[in-house]
Amino acid sequence: LIQIQRRGKSGYLLSPTHEEEITAIVAASVSSYRDLPLRLYQVTRKYRDEARPRHGLLRAREFVMKDLYTFDQSVNAAMKTYDSVSVSYRGIFNELKIPYVVAEADSGDMGGSLSHEYHLPSNAGEDWIVSCDNCDYRANREVARTGFDKPGAEVPQMSSIRSRSGDMSHPDMEKGQLDPSQLAVWSGVSKDRLTLVNVFRLMPLSPANAGTAQEEGISVAAVKSVFPSLDASVEDPFRVWQERVSSATEVDGEQRNTVSRIVNLYDHSLAGIASQPGLLQAAQAKLSQIIGSQQLALSQMSQITAHPMTGQPLRLAEITDGDACPKCAHGRLRVQKGIELGHTFFLGTKYSQALQAYIDHDGASAQDIPAAPTSSTSGEKGSDSQSVSTPASAKVPIQMGCYGIGLSRMIGAIAEQLADKTGLSWPRVMAPFEVIIVAKDGNEEDMMNVYDRLVHTSFDGNIEEQEQSRGGSKLDVVLDDRSHNFMWKLKDADLIGYPVIVLLGSKWKTEGKCEVQCRRLNRLKIQVPLEDLPTFVASLLQKL
Numbered sequence: 001l002i003q004i005q006r007r008g009k010s011g012y013l014l015s016p017t018h019e020e021e022i023t024a025i026v027a028a029s030v031s032s033y034r035d036l037p038l039r040l041y042q043v044t045r046k047y048r049d050e051a052r053p054r055h056g057l058l059r060a061r062e063f064v065m066k067d068l069y070t071f072d073q074s075v076n077a078a079m080k081t082y083d084s085v086s087v088s089y090r091g092i093f094n095e096l097k098i099p100y101v102v103a104e105a106d107s108g109d110m111g112g113s114l115s116h117e118y119h120l121p122s123n124a125g126e127d128w129i130v131s132c133d134n135c136d137y138r139a140n141r142e143v144a145r146t147g148f149d150k151p152g153a154e155v156p157q158m159s160s161i162r163s164r165s166g167d168m169s170h171p172d173m174e175k176g177q178l179d180p181s182q183l184a185v186w187s188g189v190s191k192d193r194l195t196l197v198n199v200f201r202l203m204p205l206s207p208a209n210a211g212t213a214q215e216e217g218i219s220v221a222a223v224k225s226v227f228p229s230l231d232a233s234v235e236d237p238f239r240v241w242q243e244r245v246s247s248a249t250e251v252d253g254e255q256r257n258t259v260s261r262i263v264n265l266y267d268h269s270l271a272g273i274a275s276q277p278g279l280l281q282a283a284q285a286k287l288s289q290i291i292g293s294q295q296l297a298l299s300q301m302s303q304i305t306a307h308p309m310t311g312q313p314l315r316l317a318e319i320t321d322g323d324a325c326p327k328c329a330h331g332r333l334r335v336q337k338g339i340e341l342g343h344t345f346f347l348g349t350k351y352s353q354a355l356q357a358y359i360d361h362d363g364a365s366a367q368d369i370p371a372a373p374t375s376s377t378s379g380e381k382g383s384d385s386q387s388v389s390t391p392a393s394a395k396v397p398i399q400m401g402c403y404g405i406g407l408s409r410m411i412g413a414i415a416e417q418l419a420d421k422t423g424l425s426w427p428r429v430m431a432p433f434e435v436i437i438v439a440k441d442g443n444e445e446d447m448m449n450v451y452d453r454l455v456h457t458s459f460d461g462n463i464e465e466q467e468q469s470r471g472g473s474k475l476d477v478v479l480d481d482r483s484h485n486f487m488w489k490l491k492d493a494d495l496i497g498y499p500v501i502v503l504l505g506s507k508w509k510t511e512g513k514c515e516v517q518c519r520r521l522n523r524l525k526i527q528v529p530l531e532d533l534p535t536f537v538a539s540l541l542q543k544l
Helices: 019-029 075-096 158-165 171-175 220-226 237-249 268-273 277-291 293-298 350-354 378-384 407-418 444-456 461-469 486-496 506-511 530-541
Strands: 002-005 011-014 038-047 062-072 101-104 114-121 127-132 138-140 183-190 195-202 261-266 300-304 333-348 358-361 394-397 399-406 435-439 477-479 500-504 513-518 524-529
Touching: 019 038, 019 062, 019 350, 019 399, 062 075, 062 407, 075 114, 075 333, 075 399, 101 127, 114 127, 114 407, 183 237, 183 277, 195 237, 195 268, 195 277, 237 277, 261 277, 333 350, 333 407, 350 399, 399 407, 435 444, 435 486, 444 477, 444 500, 444 530, 486 500, 500 530, 506 513, 506 524, 513 530, 524 530
Parallel strands: 101 138, 195 261, 261 300, 435 477, 435 500
Antiparallel strands: 002 011, 038 062, 062 399, 101 114, 114 333, 127 138, 127 333, 183 195, 333 399, 358 394, 500 513, 513 524
């Protein structure tokens, strides 16, 4: 948060998001189901104190977003809204004609039980997206699953784990003998700071840099599925845990019998010796090196080698290319980087309950209000709902959703993805103009004739239908009539990134042909007669 201190020592902050403010406004103005559904939009600046702003608009301390906040009387109505907005978002990204991935996502601090992210695949991205090569499974790696998570999935053998990952070489493990140096450990702490959570796996031949779970190849989502109260955001879990245990044990000089806890989770790569004493001894020796043998002896320790719900060995490592798909029988997963452009959240009643945004349900409108969905895909939302009877005249909290598109980030992401050494290259719907006309010296007076032909010509067939769907508008054309020379104008047009450039060059006077250029379509350059120009340019723009 970007915080501001006034002279009177009262504090302010520059808001990073506005769910609380919007909900408070609705709570003060909406009291009946008759006032719903309600949709509130805003396009505004937001602020976050990014530690490392990078890539221009992709990660900045100030950014512009389009937000939609929705308010419905029931979960069923809210789910219909969620699906409707999702269709609209797909329409927006389809109109941009750029590749995008809709992925299951973690709601994080926003809350709620259902969310999806809209990503532009790009090496400049900071998120990792998992997708199947055989079905429509897509998920952020923070929440992604693998075929190993399926009930009854075959447990990999040690030899297959080593040969597949290519970075494990510990021949002593089949004998139950393991040196502490052969164990990699990542640690986190519980939300109450009294439990230290350790994840053990085989040490790769090229160990990852110590630090975050992602840097060490640990899936936080997998760890949370076993230990839900994990707080993975703590940078120094050992110090935080020890300080919390010390403060809880000694209060005002008095000793209290507060038991510190240690929970050890063992990745399936250790499944071959999970039940043998050699592993436990090596794990304890590893922890003794980190936190000390005295603190270790005073702590209550638990060992978990299988998932408490499924009984399967724990798959705690990050998903990698080639892992089995959790949704289909034959698919393999691919991991790629992406830039998040949009996000949809079903918030449920997190904000409406806290801020007293309630509505009356009278006898005429009383209905069963389903519990919030827990499925991670919109197509399964209704199947897991449990109905909760709402009596007549009861007050119920409003069901909310929030939906955002990062406008400034979208500009930066598309520029990053489509630009080349010549300049920017905008999609048709984002370009300042769809077409620019540039005339060679001596042809300037003819530019207006070409402009009129492009703007005022009616199109036939599919092109006409598309133009009518845009509200009857024709091509969006600009003339470059500045006093600079021809080559300067041409380079400037490429630099700005107009989708289509129409040149009145050497063949204009002799043959009445214009040269049409389009960099995104394989650097197209073609001579087109004036009478065919509008239809040809419109056909190009349909692809952009």
